[in-house]
Amino acid sequence: MPRVLIVEDMATYRTIIARSLAEIEDVEVVGRVSNGKKALDFLERNEVDLITLDVEMPVMDGLATLKELRKRRMHIDVVMLSGLTDQAAQLTIKCLELGALDFVLKPATSSFVENQKILVESLRQFLNNLKRRLSFRAPPRVTPRSPITRFGTPRRDTAGRPEVSPPPPAPTPKPTAPRRTRLVLPRPKIVLIGVSTGGPKALSEVFETLKGPLPFPILIVQHMPPKFTKSLADSLNKKTDIDVVEAMDGDVVKSNTAYIAPGGYHMVVMNDEDFGFILATNQNPPVNSCRPSVDVLFNSVVPFFKRGDIAAIVMTGMGRDGADSCEVLHKSGHYIASQSAETCTIYGMPKAVEDLGIQDEVIDLDQIAPFIMRLGKQTGTLGAKLWQSGSGA
Known part of the structure; x- marks a missing residue:
């Protein structure tokens, strides 16, 4: 089940996004925070599979947050939520070029219900794709004698000796098409x-x-x-x-x-x-x-x-x-x-x-x-x- 963190400065939109995600089967909202700094603090303590990240926020905006995620090598799927302004568009493109998965436009209707409906349809495809990818991941084998932290660092037992857990199975590779090439390249116009x-x-x-x-x-x-x-x-x-x-x-x-x-x-x-x-x-x-x-x-x-x-x-x-x-x-x-x-x-x-x-x-x-x-x-x-x-x- 994908675990989602909502990062949005407006309380109303945090509620709309959370309710939208609640309508998508097998999705768990594990946190809601109001800016990028709080998001980074949350990620140090919690497992997250997907972040919905607002582009324009006080304290730390979406672009700065994404840069810090990459700096810390936190490879988590990110979907940007953007307004329909020139400035938001420019920031969103920078976020996408940094590796954000994609973006969703914030609905701007006067109806709370209609906004929620639009977000459900926009977010569903990302979550369904994420579920498919997560289904290929086998969970690491963790026993009471070999606990591991989020980053895989072995903890020490009371005797001071590290307990090393077995490595997780390798992820199932994506299917690939045969690498075939024409002997003669075309001369396209x-x-x-x-x-x-x-x-x-x-x-x-x-x-x-x-x-x-x-x-x-x-x-x-x-x-x-x-x-x-x-x-x-x-x-x-x-x-x-x-x-x-x-x-x-x-x-x-x-x-x-x-x-x-x-x-x-x-x-x-x-x-x-x-x-x-x-x-x-x-x-x-x-x-x-x-x-x-x-x-x-x-x-x-x-x-x-x-x-x-x-x-x-x-x-x-x-x-x-x-x-x-x-x-x-x-x-x-x-x-x-x-x-x-x-x-x-x-x-x-x-x-x-x-x-x-x-x-x-x-x-x-x-x-x-x-x-x-x-x-x-x-x-x-x-x-x-x-x-x-x-x-x-």
Whole structure:
């Protein structure tokens, strides 16, 4: 049963979060505190599997708390609770890049019941995923003669000799797809990326290493609400020498630029007679419960490109958004890569692709940037000239 600590400065929201968690089966709220300092004190004395951490708090805010958790090597899942302000969005992105699992928007309705209902649905998926992971962990064998502390330090018996408990069994490894690679890399004219939970941290690692110029554009769907994708794009743009922007309706697609779908909007590719390929956004119904949706973007690109002109990468995330469109891409002769299970925060979206057996390559996170740069060398200057001319493919 997951043990949850609530860290929130507003008493009303602490109550809403606690009642929301109480509606999710097999979850135990073990503590409620009002700031990060109190949370750290609580964690020194108690076992916790998940922290719901408010972004903006007095004494010690969410970002400072997360930094201290990492400094103390307390590897506990953290879900940020954020308001819908520009400042909160910027802080939340920093928290996600530091390793917070994901974030949930604080409901802002006037109804206590409605706020609670929204939080239940938002938190349920994180808790269900955590329960699955905890079910694979076998508890350490502890006997009265061999007590252990939270950090595994043996206590001494009355004779002054340490009693050492047997080590816990190794965790069950995540299933991995076969590491297969095409003998000949494609020469793509466009690269697509789909990512969700754990994405900001993963993308940060990719773009810190990614060097341009690239002879093609990169189109990215990261599941996020409005405001947050702008903050994410701004943050990534500072880490790399290629341009990273939040896409806008009507953007002309250019090489050496990464476009992130705006939160709350689907992003699609269209071909304009005057400008070549442009991006369009819409608020059509969610697909796979997502807007933006990976499937919507990936499917929109297929009609405009010849066999082998597209390379798609599916990265860490819950659910299976992107799997169906990757199957379409695969059948059309395009290249599909998925992030390896052992380097994913959540092995959901890549697993859905790999379950279909359509991936051409499984890549560790630290190899994704080198992979994209190799694709750039394969494509060469011809691709860049096509995009600069505005003719796209």
